[in-house]
Amino acid sequence: MSVKQLIRDFSARTSVPVEIDDVIAAIRAKGVIDEIYPFWDVNLDPRILKGYIKHDELIVDETGKTKRVAEITYAKMGHETERLVCCKEILHIIDPDAYRVSSPSQIEELVERIVLPPDLVDESEDGLPVLSDRLALWEATAVLFPLATRNLVLPAFTNGRMSLAEIADLVEIPVRYAAMVMSGVWEQIHTLLITENNA
Amino acid sequence: MSGHEKDGFKACLFSRQDVKLINLKFFRGSDDLISEAALREEVCESEDRKRRGTLKAGAFPKCRKAAVDVRTLVAEM
Numbered sequence: 001m002s003v004k005q006l007i008r009d010f011s012a013r014t015s016v017p018v019e020i021d022d023v024i025a026a027i028r029a030k031g032v033i034d035e036i037y038p039f040w041d042v043n044l045d046p047r048i049l050k051g052y053i054k055h056d057e058l059i060v061d062e063t064g065k066t067k068r069v070a071e072i073t074y075a076k077m078g079h080e081t082e083r084l085v086c087c088k089e090i091l092h093i094i095d096p097d098a099y100r101v102s103s104p105s106q107i108e109e110l111v112e113r114i115v116l117p118p119d120l121v122d123e124s125e126d127g128l129p130v131l132s133d134r135l136a137l138w139e140a141t142a143v144l145f146p147l148a149t150r151n152l153v154l155p156a157f158t159n160g161r162m163s164l165a166e167i168a169d170l171v172e173i174p175v176r177y178a179a180m181v182m183s184g185v186w187e188q189i190h191t192l193l194i195t196e197n198n199a
Numbered sequence: 200m201s202g203h204e205k206d207g208f209k210a211c212l213f214s215r216q217d218v219k220l221i222n223l224k225f226f227r228g229s230d231d232l233i234s235e236a237a238l239r240e241e242v243c244e245s246e247d248r249k250r251r252g253t254l255k256a257g258a259f260p261k262c263r264k265a266a267v268d269v270r271t272l273v274a275e276m
Contacts, residue, residue, distance in 0.1 A: 044245050092222060115235050117231045
């Protein structure tokens with residue numbers, strides 16, 4: 001399955017907030033059998049790193065049989081940010097091979113690029129694995145704030161009957177990400193996120 | 200960036216022969232300026248807490264509110 005398909009599946013949803021466990025159930029329904037373990041690390045400094053996924057293949061017996069284990073570690077932050085971080089990292093479980101970062105040199109490149117201040121980021125210089133790390137944030141936003149939900153609250157938002165804070169509270173994501181979804185460019189971004197031929 | 204520090208990071212991710220890394224991804228922190236060394240250190244220390252058992256697997260955050268159907272919510276406004 002692809003993340004694009006997952007976003008499409010969630011885009012019609014009008015029941016919110018979306019539980020993180022629903023996202024896991026959705027990838028399980030598509031055949032993912034990897035073990036998934038969340039670690040809420042209160043000692044992880046969210047000013048440096050809000051979270052990460054370490055996805056491994058383990059040899060489990062002498063015959064060489066393997067299993068896949070995804071460990072998702074997230075810092076203590078606001079509830080909404082913790083949900084977004086967890087959702088983003090869960091989506092990486094289904095990263096296609098070309099987006100995965102697994103060798104020492106790939107990891108070095110990712111670290112070098114991901115620490116850059118946002119205003120110094122030039123995505124055209126990112127390789128696919130780095131770009132996928134940045135893109136997954138918006139993919140997670142699209143999953144947790146489905147397009148159908150956005151379109152239903154848009155009139156109330158436009159005429160002032162619902163504030164951005166109320167909408168963010170409804171879907172339980174950070175206000176700044178709810179703001180992006182409610183903006184006029186979101187439909188185009190969403191289309192890009194679900195279109196199969198974009199990188 | 201010291202070679203020693205990079206070696207430590209590599210060791211924390213690749214030291215076990217029965218484990219093959221498939222994928223590693225990060226959610227960058229909120230500071231504008233983050234050093235590569237600081238990011239590596241956060242990962243290594245967290246992995247070390249898991250190895251020592253002081254950090255154990257738990258649960259993903261649950262929603263604070265019961266789900267509502269936005270169609271109903273909007274219709275009632």
